[in-house]
Amino acid sequence: MLHSLPLTPDRLTDIRLIATDIDGTLTREGKFTTELLQAIDLIRAKGIELLLVTGRSAGWVSAVNNYLPVAGAIAENGGVYFDRNGSGFDFITRIDRIEEHRAELANRFWELQSRYPQIAESSDNQFRITDWTFDVAGLTDLELDEIAIQCQQWGYSFTFSTVQCHIKPLHQDKGIAILHVLERYFPHIAPQQIVTVGDSPNDASMFDRSLFDRSVGVANIQHYATQLAHQPQYLTKLPEVAGFCELVNLLKTRA
The missing domain is CATH 3.40.50.1000 (HAD superfamily/HAD-like)
Structure with missing residues (x-):
């Protein structure tokens, strides 16, 4: 509560x-x-x-x-x-090289997807600039915690809402x-x-x-x-x- x-x-x-x-x-x-x-x-x-x-x-x-x-x-x-x-x-x-930034986020997502095959890129991800998103559906609380730790080790932050998970720059x-x-x-x-x-x-x-x-x-x-x-x-x-x-x-x- x-x-x-x-x-x-x-x-x-x-x-x-x-x-x-x-x-x-x-x-x-x-x-x-x-x-x-x-x-x-x-x-x-x-x-x-x-x-x-x-x-x-x-x-x-x-x-x-x-x-x-x-x-x-x-x-x-x-x-x-x-x-x-x-x-x-x-x-x-601030994103200095957007294409490189997006490519790096994509690589990180694919690494996560190899570990958690149930995750799918969010439908609006193609319209994003600073972060990368995938649907939160199908992930347990433990898996969300594991993903957050992995993103931190990569130098990114991680959060989630009722609909999406976000890999994003630190302090964003x-x-x-x-x-x-x-x-x-x-x-x-x-x-x-x-x-x-x-x-x-x-x-x-x-x-x-x-x-x-x-x-x-x-x-x-x-x-x-x-x-x-x-x-x-x-x-x-x-x-x-x-x-x-x-x-x-x-x-x-x-x-």
Whole structure:
């Protein structure tokens, strides 16, 4: 069980930006819903910015950022950033030789696949720049731990979400990326004025209390209670997008 506090309005004063994961946090069974769009409208009416922070590929996030009324989007667990004006993306993680980097990641994946033949490259991997992904389905907790150790020995970091596993550069994570984006694109918003939201292990750095004062886990994060390097301060009663809407409705009622 997570040792998190229930979410109440008094914990949400002076919020100016929500930095949120997508899959399992803004979705229901993997899809966007009308309640999400209504929640985004409520956020905007309160003058609160919404920043997407996802492990999904740069190609996939480019489209989502274009169609949703959000302030921007961080893709690939902190690798790249898309701003709201659709003018392209900026690297958060510097990659000097992209083709060589991709080739090295491919070799590492094939080595893993020889040991764990059940793993398959994710469908959006061809649209990635900074990391390499394969589906998490079929892997046990022990195997995930073994893969993480192997990636560290190769000089990479490793994380996973409800849908994908990620081999990525060291120190590339969501928490560091959020702080970078805040400093460069939202200098008028202090880290103390944001709330971070997530649901799985690749969101753990968003719950780091040395980085962020307020963090929220939607209820389905309980599935990963023993696998989180950092735990959210607050927990919603409801899972997935219903939990996110719970947060938004509390923000709506604040003074």
